[in-house]
Amino acid sequence: MAYLPIILVFILYFSSIPIAYALFGSSLFYFAVIDTSSPVDLILQKFVTSTQSFPLLAIPFFVMAGSIMNYAGISKKLMQFADVLTGHMAGGMAQVNVLLSLLMGGVSGSANADAAMQSKMLVPEMEKRGYDRAFSTAITAASSAVTPVIPPGINLIIYALIANASVGRMFAAGYVPGLIMTISLMVTVSIISKRRGYQPVRETRAGGKEVFHQLRESIWALLFPFGIIAGLRIGMFTPSEAGAIAVLYCIIVGKFIYKELGKEHIIPVLRETIFGTSGVVLIIVSASVFGYYLNWERIPQAMASGLLTITQNKYLMLMIINVLFLVMGMFLEGGAAMIILAPLLVPVVTQLGVDVIHFGLICIVNIMIGGLTPPFGSMMFTCCSITRCSLQDFVKEVIPFIVALLISLILVTYIPIITLIVPNLLYGVA
Amino acid sequence: MHQAVKKVLSNFELIIASAAIIVTTALVMLNVFTRYFLRTGIYWTEEVATACFVWSVFIGAAAAYKHRAHVGVDMLGNLCPPKTKKAITIIVDFVLLLINGYITYIAVIYISLSYKKPTPVLGISTAYISSSILVSFALTTIYSVYFLIKDIRQPATGGTT
Amino acid sequence: QGSKEAASGDDYKLVLKMSHVFAPNEQLTKSLDIVIKNISDRTDGAIEIQHYPQSQLAVYKDGVEQVARGANFISVEDPSYLGDYVPDFNALVGPMLYKSFDEYEYMIQTDLVKGMLKELEEKHRIKVLALDYIFGFRNMKTNKVITTPADLKGMKIRTPGSQLFIDTINAMGATATPLGFSETLSAVQQGVVDGLEGTMDAYGSNGSAEVAKNMALTQHFLGTCGVYINADVFNAIPEKYQTIIQEEFTAGAKHMIREISNNYESTKARLEAQGNKFNEVDSAAFAATVTSVYENMKGVTPGIYQTLQDELAKMPK
Ligand code: NA
Numbered sequence: 057m058a059y060l061p062i063i064l065v066f067i068l069y070f071s072s073i074p075i076a077y078a079l080f081g082s083s084l085f086y087f088a089v090i091d092t093s094s095p096v097d098l099i100l101q102k103f104v105t106s107t108q109s110f111p112l113l114a115i116p117f118f119v120m121a122g123s124i125m126n127y128a129g130i131s132k133k134l135m136q137f138a139d140v141l142t143g144h145m146a147g148g149m150a151q152v153n154v155l156l157s158l159l160m161g162g163v164s165g166s167a168n169a170d171a172a173m174q175s176k177m178l179v180p181e182m183e184k185r186g187y188d189r190a191f192s193t194a195i196t197a198a199s200s201a202v203t204p205v206i207p208p209g210i211n212l213i214i215y216a217l218i219a220n221a222s223v224g225r226m227f228a229a230g231y232v233p234g235l236i237m238t239i240s241l242m243v244t245v246s247i248i249s250k251r252r253g254y255q256p257v258r259e260t261r262a263g264g265k266e267v268f269h270q271l272r273e274s275i276w277a278l279l280f281p282f283g284i285i286a287g288l289r290i291g292m293f294t295p296s297e298a299g300a301i302a303v304l305y306c307i308i309v310g311k312f313i314y315k316e317l318g319k320e321h322i323i324p325v326l327r328e329t330i331f332g333t334s335g336v337v338l339i340i341v342s343a344s345v346f347g348y349y350l351n352w353e354r355i356p357q358a359m360a361s362g363l364l365t366i367t368q369n370k371y372l373m374l375m376i377i378n379v380l381f382l383v384m385g386m387f388l389e390g391g392a393a394m395i396i397l398a399p400l401l402v403p404v405v406t407q408l409g410v411d412v413i414h415f416g417l418i419c420i421v422n423i424m425i426g427g428l429t430p431p432f433g434s435m436m437f438t439c440c441s442i443t444r445c446s447l448q449d450f451v452k453e454v455i456p457f458i459v460a461l462l463i464s465l466i467l468v469t470y471i472p473i474i475t476l477i478v479p480n481l482l483y484g485v486a
Numbered sequence: 487m488h489q490a491v492k493k494v495l496s497n498f499e500l501i502i503a504s505a506a507i508i509v510t511t512a513l514v515m516l517n518v519f520t521r522y523f524l525r526t527g528i529y530w531t532e533e534v535a536t537a538c539f540v541w542s543v544f545i546g547a548a549a550a551y552k553h554r555a556h557v558g559v560d561m562l563g564n565l566c567p568p569k570t571k572k573a574i575t576i577i578v579d580f581v582l583l584l585i586n587g588y589i590t591y592i593a594v595i596y597i598s599l600s601y602k603k604p605t606p607v608l609g610i611s612t613a614y615i616s617s618s619i620l621v622s623f624a625l626t627t628i629y630s631v632y633f634l635i636k637d638i639r640q641p642a643t644g645g646t647t
Numbered sequence: 648q649g650s651k652e653a654a655s656g657d658d659y660k661l662v663l664k665m666s667h668v669f670a671p672n673e674q675l676t677k678s679l680d681i682v683i684k685n686i687s688d689r690t691d692g693a694i695e696i697q698h699y700p701q702s703q704l705a706v707y708k709d710g711v712e713q714v715a716r717g718a719n720f721i722s723v724e725d726p727s728y729l730g731d732y733v734p735d736f737n738a739l740v741g742p743m744l745y746k747s748f749d750e751y752e753y754m755i756q757t758d759l760v761k762g763m764l765k766e767l768e769e770k771h772r773i774k775v776l777a778l779d780y781i782f783g784f785r786n787m788k789t790n791k792v793i794t795t796p797a798d799l800k801g802m803k804i805r806t807p808g809s810q811l812f813i814d815t816i817n818a819m820g821a822t823a824t825p826l827g828f829s830e831t832l833s834a835v836q837q838g839v840v841d842g843l844e845g846t847m848d849a850y851g852s853n854g855s856a857e858v859a860k861n862m863a864l865t866q867h868f869l870g871t872c873g874v875y876i877n878a879d880v881f882n883a884i885p886e887k888y889q890t891i892i893q894e895e896f897t898a899g900a901k902h903m904i905r906e907i908s909n910n911y912e913s914t915k916a917r918l919e920a921q922g923n924k925f926n927e928v929d930s931a932a933f934a935a936t937v938t939s940v941y942e943n944m945k946g947v948t949p950g951i952y953q954t955l956q957d958e959l960a961k962m963p964k
């Protein structure tokens with residue numbers, strides 16, 4: 057009986073009930089019928105607490121920023137500069153998409169916010185340049201997995217608190233794995249683009265003079281990510297507030313510098329922000345309600361303790377944990393999966409001689425990959441609901457990127473120095 | 487009815503949700519400004535900003551529901567003949583009505599028993615926040631009834647036989 | 648009918664879920680793990696308490712609400728959360744009231760507090776199993792040395808999002824800045840805020856010593872948690888098990904206080920070796936600043952601050 061909601065959620069899921077409703081429906085069924093030891097209406101506590109969360113505000117802020125960028129001509133200027141740099145390469149625009157996520161990694165700690173902004177801002181531009189929608193959506197989702205691995209990132213901090221590890225070391229540990237994920241995605245983009253013939257938009261590499269000219273044209277658009285990073289570094293605002301500052305920046309540049317933003321854009325921007333945010337957040341809320349049920353029944357804990365008895369071999373154990381995290385990442389929201397599983401796993405792996413920081417990065421990369429996979433990956437939903445790409449098409453296109461990220465995960469898992477080199481250089485060997 | 491009134495009525499969820507998200511954004515900007523430049527903070531911004539965000543999300547979700555814009559996997563429908571497809575559509579409509587109606591029902595119970603609980607910072611009733619759930623799901627319940635009736639009346643079409 | 652039958656039978660079984668915000672490596676979680684194991688052993692598994700640390704289930708006001716509404720739930724929270732039901736609990740754990748753990752231990756045995764507990768149980772069905780899971784005094788953690796209220800002027804100090812904390816930090820002279828803990832460390836590092844506040848135990852374990860090098864021993868709050876269960880849920884448990892549960896939670900608090908006291912000096916010494924500094928403050932000056940906090944508390948008995956002080960004055964030396 058305790059497992060019935062899991063079956064129910066799949067039945068609802070495949071009978072074309074919206075995802076949020078599949079998750080709400082089966083969790084409510086559990087608390088109304090199966091376990092009534094707590095009054096059923098109290099599940100609404102979870103509806104409120106999972107929405108009334110300050111870090112979650114990054115989603116509407118970055119969606120709004122992305123939408124303003126389109127109307128204010130900032131996206132266009134950014135794309136023109138990208139064309140000059142990468143236009144001669146096959147799949148150049150898709151590479152820009154990946155690089156922008158790496159850059160956004162220094163700004164925000166939320167993959168969903170990054171995915172939402174770029175779905176709004178880059179996917180339409182990519183479609184204009186001949187990329188198909190599903191491919192553009194897939195690379196936007198896949199590259200957003202890099203954002204939380206590069207510091208700052210909420211998951212990096214949550215893990216440091218759980219594992220009693222230094223936040224500074226944890227942050228430092230994110231850089232190289234984030235870069236490896238970026239490179240693996242770029243290689244994949246390049247292979248696919250060549251095979252599909254995503255044509256370069258220009259014949260030859262741009263000369264220095266042209267690059268410089270376009271740089272001057274696009275400077276305000278380029279300052280967007282760098283300006284925000286600078287604001288964070290001088291202590292003007294926190295990563296959660298960064299999104300609101302991004303909105304302000306885009307309004308000022310669009311209105312007073314590019315002079316393309318006008319009163320007539322207010323309603324479309326708001327409309328896009330509301331539709332781009334509420335559907336996504338509703339799914340996040342429903343997933344956290346479902347996660348509440350799983351946790352209430354201690355299902356992740358049961359799975360973890362079952363799997364942990366299988367082996368005492370360090371490498372095999374890491375493999376098992378990777379599989380466990382991937383499966384859990386498909387069902388639970390990233391932070392929740394970490395809070396539930398990490399306390400169970402950290403003592404086990406440290407006993408086998410795995411470094412705490414190293415293990416943290418394994419967990420986080422894993423959770424991010426889970427966010428891309430059906431049935432309930434959150435970045436998958438974020439991107440698909442904004443670009444209106446069907447899930448089936450998305451899944452077909454995202455598979456090569458998931459494979460690329462899995463290769464990065466294997467590298468991060470079995471070559472500890474990838475994770476530990478930067479923290480060891482900065483803070484000395486632990 | 488006057489054209490403008492009609493427009494406001496048909497978009498009223500979007501108007502409420504937009505107003506809420508504007509307040510959220512403005513408050514966060516204002517707090518950054520006062521804290522960094524005036525070196526004093528507005529201690530209640532986080533609570534009010536996130537409360538407005540809750541309203542924006544749930545009322546916005548009702549607007550999305552009205553436009554049938556929530557993401558789902560439409561697998562069964564595409565594989566079935568028209569008659570079966572219509573039957574599935576009606577069952578799905580009915581299940582959605584059930585879920586929406588049930589959440590509305592428990593929201594009434596929850597708010598009537600928890601409205602005395604004060605918010606942590608301002609100490610005002612939490613019902614100011616949680617009633618967004620009631621309003622949102624009451625609206626989606628109404629839309630569910632509408633969709634159910636509409637789909638029952640519609641002749642069986644579509645699908646590939 | 649169910650409880651009556653169960654009370655007489657030997658196959659009695661009750662599962663209670665227990666939730667709080669503390670991390671697995673903090674002393675509170677460790678102490679409660681021992682309590683849970685002892686209860687399970689002594690009741691032959693009849694009373695199973697499932698432990699959910701780090702906000703995995705309902706916490707803060709939501710956790711206490713689960714208890715008040717009759718869920719099979721144990722909430723472990725700061726007694727100020729009981730203030731939503733009996734406002735005087737806000738004053739009981741108000742700022743600058745106690746100078747030692749013993750003073751608080753004495754206070755919770757007084758008729759004053761017993762009367763508050765009675766009202767809580769009779770009117771709101773919340774039974775308190777313990778009030779003294781003490782995790783230490785809360786102090787200021789900054790990079791500047793703080794000795795007087797004037798030193799805090801213009802300093803932005805991170806607090807949890809709670810009225811009592813915000814009012815207290817503001818009264819002490821600083822600007823209270825509510826932030827989630829997940830953002831706090833980088834906020835202190837980048838200078839978004841100038842410091843935070845918390846216990847020695849937390850200073851040594853949550854990374855705040857890395858970003859704020861100085862701890863001013865303001866002791867502005869006594870950090871403590873109570874353990875709450877619904878009165879009807881508790882009364883339906885067979886009496887022999889009730890006794891065991893009560894005994895073990897009482898013993899658990901004693902164990903926790905011992906551990907926290909033992910760890911205090913060793914954590915301090917370890918942090919000093921790492922370059923962190925500690926300083927005493929002008930306690931009287933700080934105490935004078937917070938009286939307004941008691942005056943502004945909503946719904947408390949008039950003159951509660953004086954009443955609490957009078958009770959403390961009666962404590963045998
Ligand atoms: Na991207």
Ligand code: NA
Pocket residue numbers: 160161162163164165166203204205206207208209
């Ligand atoms: Na990041």
